[in-house]
Amino acid sequence: MQKTFLIATHNEKKKNELLRILSPLGVDVKTDKELNLTLTEAEENGETFYENALIKAQSGCKESGLPCVADDSGLMVDYLAGAPGVYSARFAGEHGNDKKNNEKLLKLLKDVPESERTARFVSVVCCVFPNGDIISARGECEGKIGYEEIGNGGFGYDPIFMVDGKSFGELSAEEKDKLSHRGKALLQLSEKLKDYMSL
Amino acid sequence: MQKTFLIATHNEKKKNELLRILSPLGVDVKTDKELNLTLTEAEENGETFYENALIKAQSGCKESGLPCVADDSGLMVDYLAGAPGVYSARFAGEHGNDKKNNEKLLKLLKDVPESERTARFVSVVCCVFPNGDIISARGECEGKIGYEEIGNGGFGYDPIFMVDGKSFGELSAEEKDKLSHRGKALLQLSEKLKDYMSL
Numbered sequence A, B: 001m002q003k004t005f006l007i008a009t010h011n012e013k014k015k016n017e018l019l020r021i022l023s024p025l026g027v028d029v030k031t032d033k034e035l036n037l038t039l040t041e042a043e044e045n046g047e048t049f050y051e052n053a054l055i056k057a058q059s060g061c062k063e064s065g066l067p068c069v070a071d072d073s074g075l076m077v078d079y080l081a082g083a084p085g086v087y088s089a090r091f092a093g094e095h096g097n098d099k100k101n102n103e104k105l106l107k108l109l110k111d112v113p114e115s116e117r118t119a120r121f122v123s124v125v126c127c128v129f130p131n132g133d134i135i136s137a138r139g140e141c142e143g144k145i146g147y148e149e150i151g152n153g154g155f156g157y158d159p160i161f162m163v164d165g166k167s168f169g170e171l172s173a174e175e176k177d178k179l180s181h182r183g184k185a186l187l188q189l190s191e192k193l194k195d196y197m198s199l
Helices: A012-025 A049-064 A085-090 A098-108 A173-179 A181-197 B012-025 B049-064 B085-090 B098-108 B173-179 B181-197
Strands: A004-007 A028-030 A068-077 A118-128 A134-145 A161-163 B004-007 B028-030 B068-077 B118-128 B134-145 B161-163
Touching: A004 A012, A004 A049, A012 A028, A012 A068, A012 A173, A012 A181, A049 A068, A049 A085, A049 A118, A049 A134, A068 A085, A068 A181, A118 A181, A134 A181, A173 A181, B004 B012, B004 B049, B012 B028, B012 B068, B012 B173, B012 B181, B049 B068, B049 B085, B049 B118, B049 B134, B068 B085, B068 B181, B118 B181, B134 B181, B173 B181
Parallel strands: A004 A028, A004 A068, B004 B028, B004 B068
Antiparallel strands: A068 A118, A118 A134, A134 A161, B068 B118, B118 B134, B134 B161
């Protein structure tokens, strides 16, 4: 699998994760900067992770002429009927940030007992080819929402997402990639890409 | 437009609304009981209102051999990133009910100021024909979540959904149908059906 793939994301921390996970899998991934491109920010107005990942990958493929990989991901909290879901990044409003999102979620779940704090991180990754072909994969990671932010690693909801007594914010990059929704989705994607490219 | 349509829903109150709105629009609608059928309950495992409405209409059409109309609808609360959405009926769990759903939502929004209590009711209606054709329509109704249940009319979240200072639970059937998400979706559907049937 020699082909160069473009990664389409404007989130630097997510870009690093995508590069970190995909590179050792034999997928040659480049950012728009490395390719001297500036991608326009596609409007993520889909109702599902799949739709949003597809919007981003299609837009990146069209602008670059290269096969393009994009991820859409979020946190689904059972007590909130799957929210914040596709709105995870904007949960505390357009001018929010990770800290405000986490604070809002912790406040909403303030009186909710441990047994009802179940949640999952979901990642859908899509690769769109210039001929229009689409390869996608989905990864999930089950956990619980904690009671406070713990750890300085990761990003987004990582500090309040607990798996086996540890928050995602406490894990090393390697530990996180092994467990995480994005790690699982990208591993599956890379296997599908290998099959597809060897056709 | 002479053809008989089957309405697929297991919710008696929703069935009444569908019959009440569609009949005067010249659509000849029948329930499964009127047609001496017993439809199996289709599993609503879609991620969107459209997917769920389609699942129900396709299942009803397949079992009856008739064109089948189904609705999927729910409440999207902005503060909760669009939740409960497709999970509206099950918001307080599988053994919940309208009262428990309303109580849960009011509690979650307890300290949320009026300006951030915006919400919308959404209804997507689908009609599936035995040849596989699909006609769909979407209706929305903007409102705010109140602070307590008001009124004995309607069903679901109606008593806490406020439009122009009144809850949906306070409206007469005629007032509700004129404003409501389902009224708008069904009006649009009936117009599309008329065009489709006269082809």
